[in-house]
Amino acid sequence: MxxxxxxEPAKKVRPAxxxxxxxxxxxxxxxxxxxxxxxxxLIALFLLxxxxxxxxxxxxxFFASTEFVTNNADHLRFGIRDLLMVxxxxxxxxxxxxxxxxxxxxxxxxxYSPKTMAxxxxxxxxxxxxxxxxxxxxxxxxxxxxxxxxxxxxxxxxLGWLFLFSDGNVTISGxxxxxxxxxxxxxxxxxxxxSVSREVFNLTPAAHIExxxxxxxxxxEMVRMTVLPYGRSGVIAGSMLGLGRALGETIAVLLVLRTSxxxxxxxxxxxxxxxxxKIASAASxxxxxxxxxxxxxxxxxxxxxTFVVNALARLVAGGRVNG
Amino acid sequence: MTTTTLDKPVKAPTFRHVSASRRIRNNLxxxxxxxxxxxxxxxxxxxxxxxxxxxxEAITSLSWWEKSQKGVLPDQFAGGVYHAIYGTIVQTAVAxxxxxxxxxxxxxxxxxxxxxxxxKTTTFMVDILAGVPSIVAALFIFALWIATFGFPQSAFAVxxxxxxxxxxxxxxxxxxxxxxVPDELREASYALGIPKWKTILRIxxxxxxxxxxxxxxxxxxxxxxxTAPVLVLVGYSKSINTDLFDGNMASxxxxxxxxxxxxxxxxxxRVWGAALTLILIIALLxxxxxxxxxxxxxxx
Numbered sequence: 344m345x346x347x348x349x350x351e352p353a354k355k356v357r358p359a360x361x362x363x364x365x366x367x368x369x370x371x372x373x374x375x376x377x378x379x380x381x382x383x384x385l386i387a388l389f390l391l392x393x394x395x396x397x398x399x400x401x402x403x404x405f406f407a408s409t410e411f412v413t414n415n416a417d418h419l420r421f422g423i424r425d426l427l428m429v430x431x432x433x434x435x436x437x438x439x440x441x442x443x444x445x446x447x448x449x450x451x452x453x454x455y456s457p458k459t460m461a462x463x464x465x466x467x468x469x470x471x472x473x474x475x476x477x478x479x480x481x482x483x484x485x486x487x488x489x490x491x492x493x494x495x496x497x498x499x500x501x502l503g504w505l506f507l508f509s510d511g512n513v514t515i516s517g518x519x520x521x522x523x524x525x526x527x528x529x530x531x532x533x534x535x536x537x538s539v540s541r542e543v544f545n546l547t548p549a550a551h552i553e554x555x556x557x558x559x560x561x562x563x564e565m566v567r568m569t570v571l572p573y574g575r576s577g578v579i580a581g582s583m584l585g586l587g588r589a590l591g592e593t594i595a596v597l598l599v600l601r602t603s604x605x606x607x608x609x610x611x612x613x614x615x616x617x618x619x620x621k622i623a624s625a626a627s628x629x630x631x632x633x634x635x636x637x638x639x640x641x642x643x644x645x646x647x648x649t650f651v652v653n654a655l656a657r658l659v660a661g662g663r664v665n666g
Numbered sequence: 667m668t669t670t671t672l673d674k675p676v677k678a679p680t681f682r683h684v685s686a687s688r689r690i691r692n693n694l695x696x697x698x699x700x701x702x703x704x705x706x707x708x709x710x711x712x713x714x715x716x717x718x719x720x721x722x723e724a725i726t727s728l729s730w731w732e733k734s735q736k737g738v739l740p741d742q743f744a745g746g747v748y749h750a751i752y753g754t755i756v757q758t759a760v761a762x763x764x765x766x767x768x769x770x771x772x773x774x775x776x777x778x779x780x781x782x783x784x785x786k787t788t789t790f791m792v793d794i795l796a797g798v799p800s801i802v803a804a805l806f807i808f809a810l811w812i813a814t815f816g817f818p819q820s821a822f823a824v825x826x827x828x829x830x831x832x833x834x835x836x837x838x839x840x841x842x843x844x845x846x847v848p849d850e851l852r853e854a855s856y857a858l859g860i861p862k863w864k865t866i867l868r869i870x871x872x873x874x875x876x877x878x879x880x881x882x883x884x885x886x887x888x889x890x891x892x893t894a895p896v897l898v899l900v901g902y903s904k905s906i907n908t909d910l911f912d913g914n915m916a917s918x919x920x921x922x923x924x925x926x927x928x929x930x931x932x933x934x935x936r937v938w939g940a941a942l943t944l945i946l947i948i949a950l951l952x953x954x955x956x957x958x959x960x961x962x963x964x965x966x
Contacts, residue, residue: 361861368863372779375771376788379837382830383791386798386806393809447702455699464703471710473948475891477919478941481926482713530709537706561688563695584797591799594893594919598926619801619894626804626898632813642805646798653797657790 390643397421397636405640409606411621413634421637423618423644428607429521430617430645433596434589436525437532442582444529445536449574452537453544454566465541472534480598483527488518488599495522499612511612512605519601522611527595532585539584539660543577544570576659583656587649593619618645717941724939725946735916735936736905743932747940749906753917754947757821758890760910761828766882768829769836770871776837777844778866796834801894803830808898819900821907821915827895832885839881843874876962880955887951891944893919918944 400419403410408422452465495515502508511520547570555565596617602624603614616624622638622645629635684692724730727746734749772792776785807827811817847870855865871878896917902924903914916924918940925936 361864365861365863368866369779372771372775373784375768376775376780376784378768379772379795379833380784380787380791382833383794383798385810386802389806389809389814390802393813444702444705447699448706451699451703455696456703467710468703468706471706473887473952474710474713475893475919475944475948477891477893477922478713478717478945481922481937481941482709482716486712486716533706559684561684561692563692564688566695587797591797591801593799593801594897594923598923619799622801622805623894623897627901629808629898635808635813639805639809642802646802649797649799649802650794653794654790656797657793 386646387643390639390646393632394636394640394643397633398640400633401637411616411637413625413637416631416633419633419637421640423641425607425615426618426621426641427644428609429600429613429615430590430619430648432607432609432611432613433521433524433528433600433617434586436522436611437528437589438582438586440526440529441533441536441585442578445533445581445585446540446578448533448537449540449544449578450566450570452541454562454570465538468537469534471530476531476592476595477598479527479531480595483523483595483599484518487527488523491523491526492516492518495520495612498522506609507611509608509610509612511610511614512603512607513601513612513614515612517601519599519614520612521600521614524596524599524617525611527599528589528592531592531595532588535588536578536581536585539581540574540578543574547573580656580660583652583659587652587656590617590652591619591645591649592617593623596620597623618642618648714945717938717945720934720938721940721942724935725942730939730943734905735921738904740928741930741932743935747916747918747921747936747943749903750916750918750921750940751943751947752906753821753915753920754890754944756910757824757896757915757917758828758886760822760825761832761889762882762886764825765829765832765836765885769833770840770878772833773837773840773844774866774871776841778862778870792834792837795830796838798830799894800827800831800892801898803827804895804898806830807895812899818912820909820911820913821900822910823899824895824915824917825910827899828889828892831889831892831895835885835888836882839884840874840878843877843881844870846877847873876959879962880959883951883955883958887948887955890948890951891919893923896920897923918947 397419398405401421402418403420403422405422407424408420409425410420410422411425412418412420448468452461452468456464492515498508499510499515503510513520551569551573552565555569560568597620600616600620601614602616607613607615618641622642625638629638724743729744730746731751732748733744733746735745735747736749738745772788776788779785780788804827807823807830811823811826812819817823851869851873852865855869856862860868896919900917900920901914902920903916907913907915922937922940922944925933925940927933928936
C-alpha cells in the first residue's frame with residue numbers, strides 16, 4: 344500500500360496552519376468516499392419511501408399477480424410475476440449464449456492468439472462495450488430480429504415440446520420475442536465476461552503451465568488442466584457481473600421486445616416487459632404519486648436483484664474484479 | 667501476454683508421438699476458440715456497418731450539424747440534430763463537473779487515507795454503484811429530485827442521474843492510476859518536509875494525471891449514450907433549450923427513441939443518422955483519451 348505508517352510525514356515540525364490544511368483535505372477526501380456509501384443507502388431509502396404507499400394500496404398480490412394496471416389510482420392492481428419471468432428468461436438466455444463464447448474469447452486472447460495481436464484483438468472486443476445500448480436496440484429490432492425469425496421457427500417446430508420453445512404469447516413472425524432480446528443482451532454482456540475471464544486466465548501460474556507441458560500435455564489438455572480450473576472463480580464472477588448488466592438493461596430490451604396483453608408462460612417466444620423496460624415504457628406518464636409508486640416498487644425489486652448479484656460477484660472473486 | 671517464460675523447450679521433446687484422438691481433440695479445441703473470437707466480431711462489424719451505411723446519408727448534409735428540428739414535419743427530411751448534440755454535450759458536461767471532482771477525491775481517499783471499515787465499505791459500494799442499472803439511477807433521481815423536492819423535469823435531473831453512473835468509472839480509473847505512482851515520489855516529498863495534502867496535490871495527482879484524464883474521457887463516452895435517464899427525467903424538444911433547470915431538452919438517444927415511432931422514411935433517416943452521430947462523438951472521445959494518454963506520458 345502507498346500509505347504505510349512509516350511513509351507518513353513527520354508531524355512535529357509542521358506550522359499550525361499547514362496542519363489545519365491537512366485536516367481539511369483529509370476530511371474532504373473522506374467525505375467524498377462517504378458520499379458514495381451514502382448514495383447507495385439513499386437509493387434504497389428513497390425508492391422504498393416512494394414505493395411504500397402504492398404497495399400498501401395495491402389490490403393485487405405484489406409477487407404473484409401478472410397484472411400491472413395503474414391508470415386508476417384508486418384501484419391499483421400490480422404484480423411483478425411477469426416482469427420477473429421475462430427478466431430472468433432473457434438474462435438467462437443471454438448468459439447461456441455469452442458465457443461459453445466469452446470464455447472462448449478470453450482463452451483465445453490469453454493463450455491462442457498470436458502474441459503481438461493479443462492487445463489489438465482485445466481492444467476489438469472491448470469496442471463492443473463502447474457501442475451505446477440504444478444502437479444495439481436499434482440493430483436488434485430493425486436488423487437482427489427479422490434474421491432470427493427462421494432460427495426461432497426452426498426451434499419452435501422441432502423442440503416445441505419443451506416449454507422453453509413452445510408457442511409463446513406473441514407470434515414469431517416479426518421477431519420481438521424474449522429469444523431476440525436474449526441474443527441482443529448476450530452481445531452486450533460479452534465484453535464484461537471476456538475481460539474478467541481474461542484477467543484471471545492471465546494470472547495462471549507459469550509453473551503450472553510448464554508442468555502440464557512437461558508432462559506432455561497438448562495445448563488443450565494444458566488449458567483444461569491448469570488455466571480453466573485456476574480461472575473458475577473469475578469466470579463465475581464475470582458471469583455474475585454480466586448477469587447484473589443483463590438484468591438492468593433498459594432501452595435495448597424496450598426496443599426489441601414486443602408487448603403482450605397475455606400473461607407469459609416461460610416460453611422464449613413470449614413477449615412482454617422486463618423490470619427495466621416496464622419502467623421506461625411508462626416513464627412519460629409519471630404524474631400522480633400512487634401509480635408512479637407502482638413502477639418505483641418494481642424498480643426497487645430490480646435494485647435489490649442487481650445488488651445481490653453484484654455483491655455475489657465480488658464475493659466469488661475475492662475483490663479482484665474490476666468491471 | 668501469456669505467463670510462460672519459455673516459448674520453446676530447450677531440448678527437442680523425447681516423446682513426439684501424440685495419439686490421434688488427443689490430437690484431434692486439441693485441434694478441435696483450437697478451432698472452437700478461434701471461432702468464439704470470430705463470433706464476437708460478427709455483431710460488432712454488423713452493427714457498425716449498418717449504422718454507417720444507413721446513417722451516412724443524413725450526416726453528409728450541412729444542415730444536419732447546424733439546424734434543429736424546429737418546425738420540421740415528421741415526413742420531411744430537413745433540419746438537423748444540432749439541438750440533440752447540444753443537449754447530449756450539455757447534460758454530460760454538467761454531470762462531469764459534479765462527478766469528476768467527487769470521484770477523484772473519493773479515489774484519493776481510498777488510495778492515500780482509506781483504512782478500516784469505511785474504506786472497505788466505500789470500495790464495496792463503488793462496485794455496487796457500478797452495477798446499478800441506469801433505469802434505477804434515473805428512478806432514484808425521480809424519487810428524490812422530482813417527487814420529493816418538487817423540482818420539474820429538466821436536463822439537470824438527467825445530469826444528476828448521469829453523475830451516479832459516471833462516479834464509479836471515475837473512482838476506479840483514478841484509483842488505478844494513483845496506485846501506479848511510485849512510493850519513492852511520496853517519500854522524497856515527505857523527506858523535504860512537504861505535508862501530505864500538498865504532496866498529493868502537487869506530486870501524486872500530477873504524476874497520475876494523463877491516466878486520470880483518459881479515464882475521465884472514457885467515463886464521459888460511457889454515459890453519453892445512456893437512454894434510460896433521459897426517458898424518465900426529461901421530455902423531448904424539437905428546438906434548442908438553453909435552460910438547464912426547466913423545460914424539455916433533446917439529446918441524441920432521446921431523439922433516436924422519439925423518431926423511432928415515426929413511420930415515415932424521413933424518421934428512419936434521422937434515427938440512423940443520429941445513431942451514427944452519437945457513435946462518431948463517442949469515437950472522438952475514445953481517440954482523445956488515447957491521444958491524451960500518449961502525449962502526456964511521452965513528455966515525462
